[in-house]
Amino acid sequence: MSRLSGTALVAPLVLVLAGVFVGPLLVMLPTSFHPYVPGQGIGTAWTLENYIEPFADSYYRDVILRTLWMGFIVTAIALLIGYPLAYFMARTTRTWRAVATLLVMFPLFLNLVVRSFGWIALLSNRGVINTWLMDLGVIEKPLRMMFDMTGLVIGMVHIYLPFMVFMLLSSISRVPRDVEDAAATLSASPSRVFFFVTLPLTAPGILAGCTLVFVLTISALVTPRLLGGPTYKVMSTLIYDEFLVKLDWPSGTAFAFILTAIALLVIWGANRVARRVTGGAW
Amino acid sequence: MKGPPVWVAAVAVLVLVFLQLPVIVVAMASVSTTSYLTVPPVGFTLDWFVEVLTDRDYIEAIQTSFLLAFAATAGSLVLGTAASYALHHRLVPGADALASFFMAPLIFPAVVIGVALLQYYSLVGLRWSFWGLLLAHIAITVPYVIRACLTSLAGVKSELEEAARVLGASGFNAFRLVTLPLLKPGLVAGAFFAFITSLDNVPVTIFLLGPRQSTLPVKIFTSIEHGGVDPGLAAISTLLILVTGLALVIAERWVGFSRFV
Numbered sequence: 001m002s003r004l005s006g007t008a009l010v011a012p013l014v015l016v017l018a019g020v021f022v023g024p025l026l027v028m029l030p031t032s033f034h035p036y037v038p039g040q041g042i043g044t045a046w047t048l049e050n051y052i053e054p055f056a057d058s059y060y061r062d063v064i065l066r067t068l069w070m071g072f073i074v075t076a077i078a079l080l081i082g083y084p085l086a087y088f089m090a091r092t093t094r095t096w097r098a099v100a101t102l103l104v105m106f107p108l109f110l111n112l113v114v115r116s117f118g119w120i121a122l123l124s125n126r127g128v129i130n131t132w133l134m135d136l137g138v139i140e141k142p143l144r145m146m147f148d149m150t151g152l153v154i155g156m157v158h159i160y161l162p163f164m165v166f167m168l169l170s171s172i173s174r175v176p177r178d179v180e181d182a183a184a185t186l187s188a189s190p191s192r193v194f195f196f197v198t199l200p201l202t203a204p205g206i207l208a209g210c211t212l213v214f215v216l217t218i219s220a221l222v223t224p225r226l227l228g229g230p231t232y233k234v235m236s237t238l239i240y241d242e243f244l245v246k247l248d249w250p251s252g253t254a255f256a257f258i259l260t261a262i263a264l265l266v267i268w269g270a271n272r273v274a275r276r277v278t279g280g281a282w
Numbered sequence: 283m284k285g286p287p288v289w290v291a292a293v294a295v296l297v298l299v300f301l302q303l304p305v306i307v308v309a310m311a312s313v314s315t316t317s318y319l320t321v322p323p324v325g326f327t328l329d330w331f332v333e334v335l336t337d338r339d340y341i342e343a344i345q346t347s348f349l350l351a352f353a354a355t356a357g358s359l360v361l362g363t364a365a366s367y368a369l370h371h372r373l374v375p376g377a378d379a380l381a382s383f384f385m386a387p388l389i390f391p392a393v394v395i396g397v398a399l400l401q402y403y404s405l406v407g408l409r410w411s412f413w414g415l416l417l418a419h420i421a422i423t424v425p426y427v428i429r430a431c432l433t434s435l436a437g438v439k440s441e442l443e444e445a446a447r448v449l450g451a452s453g454f455n456a457f458r459l460v461t462l463p464l465l466k467p468g469l470v471a472g473a474f475f476a477f478i479t480s481l482d483n484v485p486v487t488i489f490l491l492g493p494r495q496s497t498l499p500v501k502i503f504t505s506i507e508h509g510g511v512d513p514g515l516a517a518i519s520t521l522l523i524l525v526t527g528l529a530l531v532i533a534e535r536w537v538g539f540s541r542f543v
Contacts, residue, residue, distance in 0.1 A: 005453075006373025010380060013361040013424065020417045021387055024398035031401065081297050088294035091286040100298060102534065107301045109478050110526050113499045113506070114519040118304020120511055121311055121319050128307055128321045161301065190287070219391030221485040226506055236393040236485070243397050243489070253401075256394040263391055 032253040042250055050254035060238075064258070067234040070149065071218040074156045075210050078164040081157075082209070086168035108162035116226040119155045120146065123227070147229040155227045156217050163216065164209040171205020172198070204274060211270040215263045235259045305523055312516035319511060330517035340518060343501040350412075350497065351480040354419035358476045359469065361420065362427030367457070369428075370435040381428070388425040392485035395422065400489040410492030418490060419480045426475035434468025435461075467537040474533045478526070498522070 032050050035043040054060040089100045107115060122128045123145040130142040145151050175198055183193045221236040228237060235255060242252030286294075307321050312330055314323035334340050365384060369377045387395060399418050400409065408414035438461055446456035484499050491500060498518070505515055 006368040006371070009364040009368035010374050013365040013384065014380070016361060016417060017383065017387070017421055017424075020399060020402075020414075020421045021390075021395065024395070024402035025390075027402045027405065028398045081293070081300075084290045084293040085297045088286045088290050092291070093285070100294070102530065103298045104301060106527060106530060107305060109530060110305060111482050111499050111502075111519075111522050113484060113502045114308060114522050115304050117502065117506060117511070117515060117519055118308045120506065121307050121321070121516070122304060124511070126318075128319075131320075158301065158304065161297070215389070219393065221393045222503060226503070230507075236391060239393050239397060243400065249397075249401060252397060256391075256397055259391050260394050263389065267389060 028253050028256070031250055032257055034250050036248045036250045041247065050251050051258070053251065054255060054258060060255075063233050063235060063238050066149075067218050067236075067259075068262075070152055070156065070224075070234060071214045073149075073153050074160065074217045075214045077153065077157050078161045078213050079206065079210060082161055082164040082168055083206075086165045086172055089165070089169050090172040104162045104165050107158070112159065112222045113226070115159060116155055116223045119151070119158065119223075119227060123151050123154065146227055147232050151227040152224055152232075152234070155223045156220065159220070159223055160213045160216050164213050167209035167212060168202065168205050171202045171208075175201045203277060207270055207274055207277075211267060215266055219259065219263060308516050308519045309523060312513055312520040314513055317512065319513060319516060330513040331521070334514050334518045334521075337514075339496070340498075340501065343496040343498045346495065347481055347497040347499070350415060350419060351477050353416050354423050354480040355473050355477045357416065357420040358423045358427045359473055362424045362472065363431055363465075363469065366428050366431035366435060367461075370432060371440070381432070384428050385425045387421050392422070392483070396486040396489040399486065403490060409490065410495065415487065415490050418486055419483065422483065422486060423476035423479050426479060427469075427472035430468045430472030430475065431465065434465045438464045470533065470537045474529070478529075 031042055033046050033048070035045055035047050035049060037043040054064060085100070085104075089097050089104075092100070120127065124130070125142040125144070125146075127145075129145070130139075133139045134142065145154070179201070180193050180197055183197045184190070188196070218234070219236060221240060224234045225237045225240065228234065230241075233241070236259065239252050239255050239259065242248045242255060246252075285291075310321045310323050311319040313326050313328065314320050315325035315327045315329075316323075362384075365380075368374050369381050374380060395418070399414070403409040403411075403414050442464070443456045443460050446460045447453065451459065482499060483497075484503050487497055488500050488503070491497070496504075502515060502518060
C-alpha cells in the first residue's frame, strides 16, 4: 500500500484529536495569562498572577503539597500491599491465578462513582465500620474517616491498586526461576533470594507501577471530591471548583497547567531513571 | 515447583477481600428495607430497584450513557483500527511520534481535558451538544483501542495478507477477510476497555453536559454530592455492578481478554 493510503488511514483520527485535544489545550493557554474580572469573567490584560498565586498564597500551596503527599502515600501503600498479591499471582497455580486476576479486574472495571459510594457507606460517621465498632463497644464516638486524608488514601488505594498489581505481575512473571534457584542452591536464604535477586530484577516494574499510580492519583477528581467533600481539596477538585463554582476560569486554567506539568515531569523523570538503571534496555 | 510462602498467600487473600469490600457493602445495602444504608441489611426487598428503574431521570441518564458509550466505542474502533494498521505497517512518516500522540489523552489529567473542552466548546458553540460529547469520548477511549490493536497486529503475520493479495484479493478485501478475523480478540478487548471507559467517565463528561442532560455516573455523582446517600443509589449502583460483572465474564469467556491487560 502506498504512502497516500497510509495518510488516508491516519488522517481522520489526527483530525479528531487535533480538534478535541490539541486545539482546546492551545485555546486554554492564553486564558491562563489573563486576569479574572469578577462579574465579567476573563479580562483582556496580560498577567502572570495566575501562575504566581498558587505558589505565593499559602492556601493554594497547601493544596499542591497535599496533592503530592496524597500521591506519595497512596503509591507507597499500593506498592506495599500490591507486591505480595502480585507475587502470589505470579507463583501460584493456574486456577488461583485466574481467580485472582478476575477478582482484581472486577473492581478495576466497576464504575469509579460506585466504588467511591461504597467507601462512603463504609467510612462515614454513620457508616458500616463506625456502626459496627460502636455496637461492639470498641469506640463511643464515631471515628472521623472521611473529609480528611484517611478517607482519600483508603479510597484512592482501592481504586489504583489494580494498576499497580498488573504492572508488578507482568514484571514478576518475567523473572527467570533458574536465577532464583541458582541463588538458593548457593545457600542464600529465601529472604536473601528475594531482596538480592527477585526484587532488583522487578525494579523496572516497580518504577512503572509507582509512576502510573502516582500520576493517576494526583489527577483523580471523582474520589477526592466524594471522599474529601467540598472543603478538603486537592488540585483537581480545586480546578473543578474554580471552573464550575467560582467561574474563575483564568486561575483554574493556570492550575490545570501546573497539574499537567507536574504529571508530565514525573513521567519524564521516571523514564530517565528507568533508562539509566537498565541502560536503555527497558 | 514451589508455591509462594503461606504468609504471602494470606496477605494476597486479605488484599483481594479489601478490593471487593465496597462492592459487597453496596450490594448488601441495596436490598435493605430501611430507607438508610445498613449492612447487614434489615429484611429483604427489591423495591429500591423498582424505584430507580421507574425514575424518568435515571432512565434518561442510562439511555444517554449507553448511546454515548456505543457510539464512542464504534468511532474509536473504526478510527483506531485504521490508524493502527497504518502505524504497524509504517505507511506514514513519523509512525512512532504519531503513536505517542494517539496515546497522549491517556497521560493528561482528565480534569484538564474536561476544562479545556468546556472552554473550547463554549467558544465554538458545541457545549451541551451530543456530538461534542461524542468526539471527546472518542479522544479518551481511542488509546485503549490503539494499544490492543497494535499488540494484536504484532502477532499477525503480514505474509498472510500478502498471500491473499497475490491470489487476487483487493487491499481492502485482503484486510477484511484475512487480517481482521485474526485481530478479533484484540479488537474485542480494545472495544471492551473503550466501552467501559466511556460509560464510566465523569471528569470530562461533567464539564460538557447541559442543564437537563446527564449520564448515569454523573447523575450518581451529583446525587451523592447533594447528600443523597440512600438505598436507591445503592440499587442503581448494584445494577452497574451486575452489568460490569456479566460483561467481564462474557468478555473473558469469549476472548480470554485478561491477556490484554
